[in-house]
Amino acid sequence: MLANLPVEIILLICKYPESKDLGQLAWTNKRMMQIIKRHLPTVLERKALFYCPDPPEWRKYASFAYFKDKLYHLGGEIPDGVDALKSCLCFDPSAPVGSRISRIADMDYERQEHSLIVANGKLYAIGG
Secondary structure (H helix, E strand, C coil), X not given: XXXXXXXXXXXXXXXXXXXXXXXXXXXXXXXXXXXXXXXXHHHHCCCCEEECCCCCCCCECCEEEEECXXXXXXXXXXXXXXXXXXXXXXXXXXXXXXXXXXXXXXXXXXXXXXXXXXXXXXXEEECC
16 A cells, blocks of 8 residues: 555656656546645655656556565556557565666566456456
8 A cells, every 4th residue: 555655665657757846746536645645745845756767668558566565567558559568567666776677577468458466475467
């Protein structure tokens, strides 16, 4: 859960430049913004870690899951493309800076707009 993450480890996977004033962003999910305001005041002080990967890593319709202290980013689609991806990324906040994001084994099939769950110690990509 977001509220349990240390405030030093806030990952915003977005296209906003690092200089973007977070207070000016249009938040579409009011509940999430309430959680951020209450539990993660660092965001409002602009001390968040931004990860804006270069194409072709940036994806839309991908799925995310937090599992064993890591954030997994699976599948999706390149914004200007039409083909789904089977590649997977892993964000490990405990790894040294510069190697926190790594590519892991691909899924067997390309997926976009799918669900990603954790059950019985494994990640499961469903649908898409």
